[in-house]
Amino acid sequence: MAKKPWDGVFETATDSRVEEFTESISYDRRLYVHDIRASIAHAQMLAKAGLLTADECQQIEQGLLAIRQQIEQGQFEYSTSREDIHMHIEAALVERLGDVGRKLHTARSRNDQVSTDLRLWVLASGDELDRLLVDLQKAFVGRAEQDRDVILPAYTHTQRAQPVLAAHYWLAYCEKLERDRQRWADCRKRVNTLTLGTAAVAGTTLPIDRNETARLLGFERIAANSLDASSDRDFAVEFAFVCALIAEHLSTWAEEWILWSTYEFGFLKLPQAFCTGSSIMPQKVNPDVLEIVRGKTARVIGNLQSLLVLIKGLPLAYNRDLQEDKEPLFDTFDTVAACLAIAAPLVAGAELRREAIAARLEHGYLDATTLMEHLILRGVPQRTAHGIVGELVRKAMHAGVPLAELPLADFEQASPQLDKSVYDVLGSQSAVAAFKSYGSTSPAQVAEQIRSWQKKLEQV
Numbered sequence: 100m101a102k103k104p105w106d107g108v109f110e111t112a113t114d115s116r117v118e119e120f121t122e123s124i125s126y127d128r129r130l131y132v133h134d135i136r137a138s139i140a141h142a143q144m145l146a147k148a149g150l151l152t153a154d155e156c157q158q159i160e161q162g163l164l165a166i167r168q169q170i171e172q173g174q175f176e177y178s179t180s181r182e183d184i185h186m187h188i189e190a191a192l193v194e195r196l197g198d199v200g201r202k203l204h205t206a207r208s209r210n211d212q213v214s215t216d217l218r219l220w221v222l223a224s225g226d227e228l229d230r231l232l233v234d235l236q237k238a239f240v241g242r243a244e245q246d247r248d249v250i251l252p253a254y255t256h257t258q259r260a261q262p263v264l265a266a267h268y269w270l271a272y273c274e275k276l277e278r279d280r281q282r283w284a285d286c287r288k289r290v291n292t293l294t295l296g297t298a299a300v301a302g303t304t305l306p307i308d309r310n311e312t313a314r315l316l317g318f319e320r321i322a323a324n325s326l327d328a329s330s331d332r333d334f335a336v337e338f339a340f341v342c343a344l345i346a347e348h349l350s351t352w353a354e355e356w357i358l359w360s361t362y363e364f365g366f367l368k369l370p371q372a373f374c375t376g377s378s379i380m381p382q383k384v385n386p387d388v389l390e391i392v393r394g395k396t397a398r399v400i401g402n403l404q405s406l407l408v409l410i411k412g413l414p415l416a417y418n419r420d421l422q423e424d425k426e427p428l429f430d431t432f433d434t435v436a437a438c439l440a441i442a443a444p445l446v447a448g449a450e451l452r453r454e455a456i457a458a459r460l461e462h463g464y465l466d467a468t469t470l471m472e473h474l475i476l477r478g479v480p481q482r483t484a485h486g487i488v489g490e491l492v493r494k495a496m497h498a499g500v501p502l503a504e505l506p507l508a509d510f511e512q513a514s515p516q517l518d519k520s521v522y523d524v525l526g527s528q529s530a531v532a533a534f535k536s537y538g539s540t541s542p543a544q545v546a547e548q549i550r551s552w553q554k555k556l557e558q559v
């Protein structure tokens with residue numbers, strides 16, 4: 100039975116069932132790099148403050164680095180009796196250094212330690228997601244360049260609405276992912292706060308220098324209230340939210356591409372290496388990767404919910420409930436990182452079925468709104484123009500033809516403002532070319548947007 104750091108006051112040993120129940124080492128071991136990094140900074144600060152000698156500090160530093168190596172080489176022994184990663188590393192240090200190792204926990208508690216480790220982990224993890232977001236943006240911009248002449252129907256209510264450039268679709272995802280990056284950058288500012296040195300709950304009577312620890316660890320600021328610092332998990336919730344929106348965006352994309360790759364839509368050919376087959380139906384090529392991306396959104400949203408409920412009604416300051424923050428947080432990152440990593444090559448490897456798309460592009464009266472605006476430009480009030488075009492569409496539907504195939508007489512009869520120039524705005528190609536407003540699918544603007552994304556992403 101391992102000795103506990105709190106043995107002094109206890110008359111009985113911990114029940115092994117309690118050890119099993121309360122342990123977190125099975126999942127918080129992944130914090131080891133951050134725990135060791137924070138401990139080294141803490142020891143250096145203690146030495147500067149005169150609470151450790153330079154020699155003690157050096158022994159601690161070397162001891163911790165050796166422990167890190169042991170962990171990385173798979174030679175470190177874990178035991179539920181040592182509860183969590185913090186106690187494991189400290190105990191291993193004491194085993195190596197004896198009394199010198201016993202000094203490391205001066206002016207800190209596991210409460211500020213775990214908060215610091217977790218913040219360091221979130222900083223590294225968020226930065227990793229940021230890189231993956233950029234990779235996916237690059238894949239979409241690559242598609243935009245490659246598909247720049249393809250026109251697709253845009254949908255509202257999943258009904259054909261107006262024609263747009265395929266590139267306009269791809270850049271729409273770049274915008275969403277850009278907001279995800281901005282959200283992380285903003286969240287990062289608050290994560291980037293040093294809580295170490297707030298100790299258990301009230302701070303310490305010892306002459307520590309928290310600014311020095313912050314400097315050593317690269318934190319931008321230090322938490323100003325020890326009660327707040329040890330209870331605060333806002334940063335974890337915010338990160339989970341940033342991740343949940345990324346998952347939502349991926350889920351929209353996955354859903355769209357699942358539809359587009361159906362026989363019924365026939366817009367998209369997914370790379371076969373990213374599809375799987377059926378064990379019974381020999382003809383099937385299924386979009387399982389996309390379905391799993393869409394499906395994984397559920398757990399990411401669930402994890403956010405778990406974290407929100409976890410902190411609900413917790414009195415200040417540290418409560419052991421907070422140990423439950425790690426699994427949802429780790430799972431969120433692992434899940435979103437995996438989805439982003441698989442999305443980029445899938446986006447790059449898919450192909451638009453250009454002929455199938457073109458063959459049906461004049462179905463669905465995608466040019467009706469452009470025709471209405473053509474009338475508005477000739478002075479017809481919008482409501483009137485809407486009615487005129489509605490009747491023309493009805494006529495064309497009855498005849499089973501697109502608007503562009505109605506005879507001139509029908510247009511002339513519909514409105515005195517219509518003459519043979521009407522054919523210039525009809526058809527998806529002309530309709531797309533007619534767009535002008537900023538942010539529209541106007542070809543000149545989309546080309547400009549592609550250029551500006553390329554430039555922006557080159558610099559990341």
Ligand code: ARG
Pocket residue numbers: 123127183209210213417419421422423
């Ligand atoms: N394993 C704990 C956690 O993850 C560390 C902090 C424990 N603190 C305590 N006073 N028991 O939250």
